[in-house]
Amino acid sequence: MTQRTGSRIYLDHAATTPLDPTVFEVMRPYLWSEAGNPSSVHAAGRRAREAVDTAREQVASVLGCKPGEVIFTSGGTEADNLAVIGLALSEAGRGRHIVTTAIEHHAVLFAARSLRAHGFEVTELAVDQAGRVDPPDLEITVRPDTTLVSIGLANNEIGTIQDIPTLARIAHAAGARVHTDAVQAAGQLDINVDRLGVDLLSLSAHKLYGPKGVGALYVREGVNLERRAFGGAQERDRRAGTENVPGIVGLGEAVMRAEAERERRTAHMRSLSAALVERVTAGCPMVRVTGDPERRLPAFAPFAFADVDAESLLIRLDLEGIAVSTGAACTSGSLEPSHVIEALGLPERYRQGSLRCTVGRGTTLDEVSRAGEAIVGHVRMLRAIAAAPGVV
Ligand SMILES: Cc1ncc(COP(=O)(O)O)c(C=O)c1O
Missing domain, CATH: 3.90.1150.10 (Aspartate Aminotransferase, domain 1)
Known part of the structure; x- marks a missing residue:
């Protein structure tokens, strides 16, 4: 190519x-001949559902999680927004403090800042000249009312990789959930959620030779998110809206190929x-x-x-x-x-x-x-x- x-x-x-031509070829039928809605019970709908399920298994196999822990979204931005706002609102009864960093992508940073209007306190950790978060900084920042720590696996402007396993251990010890934005890292780093130790992880297909406008959010079993979209019961009632079937099929293929290569x-x-x-x-x-x-x-x-x-x-x-x-x-x-x-x-x-x-x-x-x-x-x-x- x-x-x-x-x-x-x-x-x-x-x-x-x-877009990888091989990914496009896998998507092609769902852009044209296979036009069923995955929620329809007839044969065309069932074929579309099967395609979405296959993609979910592909993404889950790369993340090392269960297929049911993957929510398809319209991209990295929606995945980040859903993770940050969805988690914060769902855990608001337990605490209203969120920690992120000064160098997060705006999809995380602005989502976190938007919560201030709803009574949340948001701490943006500073980084050193290389863009690194110092784990002891997180250690002194987390508190009993911290419900979420959101730190990107790798930065989108300078490429700096954070020590997510260490940061996640610190956050968990304080009782907080951990989200990482892996949109840039996917395809270049290991994104196994257990090795990273995260509860939520965002992906986007178009950084991986997949199509634009589709992504995924990994949500660890037992973690609840307040819904951001209202409507149908798609994605196990966690993200309403008819699935972007060709996009999801492309994401599954792109993620698999990126990991294999x-x-x-x-x-x-x-x-x-x-x-x-x-x-x-x-x-x-x-x-x-x-x-x-x-x-x-x-x-x-x-x-x-x-x-x-x-x-x-x-x-x-x-x-x-x-x-x-x-x-x-x-x-x-x-x-x-x-x-x-x-x-x-x-x-x-x-x-x-x-x-x-x-x-x-x-x-x-x-x-x-x-x-x-x-x-x-x-x-x-x-x-x-x-x-x-x-x-x-
Ligand atoms: C680190 C990071 N997070 C999130 C996004 C947003 O992803 P999307 O373009 O799929 O909405 C980007 C895109 O540039 C990114 O680099």
């Missing part, structure tokens, strides 16, 4: 990945992101590689350039056919440094210059070499322009 259109180079796999894909991505980091850091003075140097997702080559406006850099690269990101796709367009970059506490002159490059399974060494050259060239050019305004 190619990730390119013409000579374009796509280095924005953390924003989304192209995880070692090979991540080895490839690790070597390419390392090559890009090496080329850019060798060619550019005053650049920092953001995120944890050891515990970072293999796909990630995240940079912060001093005295460079990352938006200008992104536009120049795009004109050359190279797609990268200045941070989370959902916040690009805003000229403010993202909340993640702010939380890292980088020196002022690096804050506007954050660039996220993320390679994928189809990225080639030639592509990262060309992208590295281009990044180095444009950074030099932008700095020269900034140093001599009016010249260009």
Whole structure:
């Protein structure tokens, strides 16, 4: 499968990945000939139900959970919202304190903050310069009234991986439930829920070469969520609405394939992101590689350039056919440094210059070499322009 259109180079796999043609082929009948509603009792409905059940088993086998513990959603955002708000409201009688981090995806952070209007207290843990949560910080933050700790397995802007098993042990010792957003980590890390020690985990298909608009939330047996959608009794009465059958079928296939090929894909991505980091850091003075140097997702080559406006850099690269990101796709367009970059506490002159490059399974060494050259060239050019305004 190619990730390119013409000579374009796509280095924005953390924003989304192209649909795997094999996944598309598995989805195809459910987009066309197999049009039954899984809630219908006739044969067409039963076939659709069977397809959804198969996908549920596929997701459960990768997560190491029971199929009944998987709720299909419209994506990572809905899974995060349902986990955070659903759990908080359901446990409100026991306590109204929630802990998350300053670098969570907005689907978690804004969901948590929305609870303040309902009398909840939300603590956002700080991170160090590499984006790590320090477990002792969590230890002194959790309290008897803490019902939920939500910490992403890996960050979507800098790729830093958190020590979820340790953090989960601390949260559980205090009697809190643990949610992790594994949307970026899936396909690159082990997402077995027992090894992670989590009660809730979010996934999204489109980061795994699956379709957009479908995801899943793992909910450990015995954990109750207050419903967010009202209507039918789908998903064991936990998420109303007719199932996105083709999307769910695509998610199941994409998750299975990602897990089966995880070692090979991540080895490839690790070597390419390392090559890009090496080329850019060798060619550019005053650049920092953001995120944890050891515990970072293999796909990630995240940079912060001093005295460079990352938006200008992104536009120049795009004109050359190279797609990268200045941070989370959902916040690009805003000229403010993202909340993640702010939380890292980088020196002022690096804050506007954050660039996220993320390679994928189809990225080639030639592509990262060309992208590295281009990044180095444009950074030099932008700095020269900034140093001599009016010249260009
Ligand atoms: C860490 C993380 N969580 C949640 C989401 C939202 O997922 P979706 O796009 O499926 O709504 C994203 C998407 O960028 C993400 O990176």
